[in-house]
Amino acid sequence: MQLEVVGLGGAGCRLADAIRATAPVDRAFLTDVFAFDTDEATLQETVIPESHRAQYGQGTALEGSTGLDGDLDQGFEAGQAVVDDLLKVRERANSTTPDAILVTVGLGGTTGGPTAPALIAALQRSVDAPVYVLATLPADREFDPDAAAADRGPHTGVTANTGGDEPPRPAAASHAIRTLEALEGVASAIVLFDNEAWLRPGETLADSRTRSNRELATRVAAVFAGSGGDSAGPVAQTVVDASDIERILGTESAIVSLGYGEQTVETTSSRFGLGLLPTERDVETSEAVSAVETVVRKGIYGKLSFECEPETADRGLLIVGGPPAWLNRRAIAGGRRELQATVGGTGVLGGDAPRPDGEAVFAAVVLAGVETERLERLRTLAD
Ligand SMILES: Nc1nc2c(ncn2[C@@H]2O[C@H](COP(=O)(O)OP(=O)(O)OP(=O)(O)O)[C@@H](O)[C@H]2O)c(=O)[nH]1
Numbered sequence: 001m002q003l004e005v006v007g008l009g010g011a012g013c014r015l016a017d018a019i020r021a022t023a024p025v026d027r028a029f030l031t032d033v034f035a036f037d038t039d040e041a042t043l044q045e046t047v048i049p050e051s052h053r054a055q056y057g058q059g060t061a062l063e064g065s066t067g068l069d070g071d072l073d074q075g076f077e078a079g080q081a082v083v084d085d086l087l088k089v090r091e092r093a094n095s096t097t098p099d100a101i102l103v104t105v106g107l108g109g110t111t112g113g114p115t116a117p118a119l120i121a122a123l124q125r126s127v128d129a130p131v132y133v134l135a136t137l138p139a140d141r142e143f144d145p146d147a148a149a150a151d152r153g154p155h156t157g158v159t160a161n162t163g164g165d166e167p168p169r170p171a172a173a174s175h176a177i178r179t180l181e182a183l184e185g186v187a188s189a190i191v192l193f194d195n196e197a198w199l200r201p202g203e204t205l206a207d208s209r210t211r212s213n214r215e216l217a218t219r220v221a222a223v224f225a226g227s228g229g230d231s232a233g234p235v236a237q238t239v240v241d242a243s244d245i246e247r248i249l250g251t252e253s254a255i256v257s258l259g260y261g262e263q264t265v266e267t268t269s270s271r272f273g274l275g276l277l278p279t280e281r282d283v284e285t286s287e288a289v290s291a292v293e294t295v296v297r298k299g300i301y302g303k304l305s306f307e308c309e310p311e312t313a314d315r316g317l318l319i320v321g322g323p324p325a326w327l328n329r330r331a332i333a334g335g336r337r338e339l340q341a342t343v344g345g346t347g348v349l350g351g352d353a354p355r356p357d358g359e360a361v362f363a364a365v366v367l368a369g370v371e372t373e374r375l376e377r378l379r380t381l382a383d
């Protein structure tokens with residue numbers, strides 16, 4: 001399928017950039033990638049072309065990490081006021097109509113979050129495609145002095161400190177929860193990534209960013225490329241297209257978590273030969289079955305972008321991809337049955353994504369409509 005990505009604020013722009021940087025073969029699933037921020041420095045750090053970037057909202061409540069003084073309503077109003085300008089940038093640069101738009105944003109700040117609801121509402125009105133959000137949740141240490149102190153050890157101060165070059169954001173939990181509430185009924189679906197769960201012990205937020213963004217970009221590419229990727233390549237046995245993804249993500253702002261598993265496999269490359277030899281060695285069926293089973297298990301039961309019980313999901317999607325010889329049809333069907341058994345209900349779809357140049361077998365899992373305690377906890381911390 002063809003996805004457009006719109007990054008808002010620091011995290012949003014870095015995520016959009018990371019998605020754009022995913023393997024060239026997967027770039028085929030992207031139409032345009034935009035980066036919008038109040039902060040010029042963020043924009044310059046990306047490799048997104050100037051035609052697709054815009055600095056906006058200078059001098060408004062959207063600017064700077066103390067800009068809102070905890071008053072998010074001011075931010076939402078300022079967000080509303082900039083929407084027309086952003087839509088104009090988009091219209092000027094836009095190449096093709098996408099099958100879907102993904103707005104990426106870090107919840108907790110004062111730029112991206114407050115802009116997202118108004119921009120998404122405007123995109124829903126003006127583009128004939130679902131508009132999904134990919135949002136990060138703040139780590140506890142950004143707003144919780146106890147969490148920050150615990151991470152640094154017992155003999156340090158008690159002010160919330162992220163331990164790196166990220167400013168403390170005392171209102172981050174409340175901003176995140178209120179922005180999520182504002183996205184309800186506006187975004188077609190809300191894909192979450194929880195920074196708290198992806199931080200490693202002792203690691204600063206700044207350190208974890210690049211790794212987290214890459215992980216998340218890989219998941220986004222695996223899901224939204226669907227069965228496509230290389231249009232000249234082999235066709236999937238069971239195609240996952242834009243309408244399948246739309247069916248699973250829904251239109252009612254469902255909370256979505258993404259799972260992913262990957263295993264590098266041996267392929268003999270034809271790059272060094274004359275292209276006369278088969279590009280892959282024969283793959284033992286048992287080996288292919290085991291690789292598919294392994295990645296599917298990782299995808300369903302491994303670390304999710306947002307911690308939740310897979311059993312609570314209303315709908316699920318499984319895409320198994322990799323070099324065609326490794327995509328064992330029976331094993332993929334088995335994986336789909338496993339996801340079906342886990343999710344319950346009947347809303348499970350599955351398919352494959354052949355990647356002739358791929359060096360890994362992967363499984364991308366979408367769990368939509370999940371329930372979770374993490375949001376409850378953030379709500380408590382936000383009060
Ligand atoms: N995963 C990830 N999370 C990030 C990244 N940068 C920031 N965050 C998270 O996103 C939240 C919002 O940060 P930014 O996106 O920088 O904020 P902003 O929207 O630019 O708003 P300002 O406060 O005005 O800078 C932070 O509290 C972090 O939790 C990133 O690169 N990756």
Ligand SMILES: [Mg+2]
Pocket residue numbers: 009010039109111
């Ligand atoms: Mg910023």
